[in-house]
Amino acid sequence: MIISVTDNLEGKIEPLSYSDAAKVAALIRQSTQDANRGEYTPFELEKLNAFATPEKIQDEVSSGYLVMLSNDTGDLIGCAMVVRSGKNLVIKTIDVKTNYSRKGYGSLLYNRCEKRLKEVGLNEIEVEIPKFPKSEMFYKKHGFVKTGNPTREDLYFAMFKYL
Numbered sequence: 210m211i212i213s214v215t216d217n218l219e220g221k222i223e224p225l226s227y228s229d230a231a232k233v234a235a236l237i238r239q240s241t242q243d244a245n246r247g248e249y250t251p252f253e254l255e256k257l258n259a260f261a262t263p264e265k266i267q268d269e270v271s272s273g274y275l276v277m278l279s280n281d282t283g284d285l286i287g288c289a290m291v292v293r294s295g296k297n298l299v300i301k302t303i304d305v306k307t308n309y310s311r312k313g314y315g316s317l318l319y320n321r322c323e324k325r326l327k328e329v330g331l332n333e334i335e336v337e338i339p340k341f342p343k344s345e346m347f348y349k350k351h352g353f354v355k356t357g358n359p360t361r362e363d364l365y366f367a368m369f370k371y372l
């Protein structure tokens with residue numbers, strides 16, 4: 210496995226190439242589509258993934274943090290993205306290709322984000338969770354608690370963890 214990090218949390222600008230941003234966008238869209246068991250209509254899923262375009266990802270990463278995980282042949286199999294939300298930093302998404310799931314890769318990506326967020330001085334982490342049961346279970350496993358129940362109209366809900 211190859212880990213590559215683009216870290217713009219402290220001012221410098223490490224550009225993310227358009228082709229890498231396109232791979233990240235495609236992975237996010239595919240993993241949420243595969244996870245969907247009727248929690249979202251096709252229209253809602255598109256709204257959930259509206260941020261997953263190469264241009265928007267390049268823009269978010271220009272002031273955020275991106276971890277990309279590739280297999281030995283160079284295919285992107287996972288990614289995690291921390292972005293700015295007002296003055297705060299939030300984990301925007303963690304995605305693992307479906308045929309690589311339950312092997313600990315999501316946790317590896319999460320742990321990299323947590324470590325970095327601690328380094329920049331955060332004492333709590335907030336995550337926007339899609340309404341897939343496995344996503345909630347994943348963050349519960351990492352010590353997060355739910356802060357409210359999503360309504361039918363909400364695209365995602367928040368979970369947080371004190372560091």
Ligand SMILES: CC(C)(COP(=O)(O)OP(=O)(O)OC[C@H]1O[C@@H](n2cnc3c(N)ncnc32)[C@H](O)[C@@H]1OP(=O)(O)O)[C@@H](O)C(=O)NCCC(=O)NCCS
Pocket residue numbers: 240241244301302303304305306309310311312313314315316317336337338339341343344346347348350
């Ligand atoms: C959620 C996601 C990132 C997990 O990735 P992963 O590589 O499978 O995660 P891990 O192997 O590190 O799993 C860690 C723990 O999460 C929980 N978990 C993960 N997938 C689960 C599933 N399908 N059912 C139940 N629990 C699950 C388990 O507690 C698991 O530990 P265990 O395997 O020892 O029981 C991945 O399923 C995904 O990309 N989902 C779609 C996108 C998404 O919803 N992302 C998260 C929101 S930001």
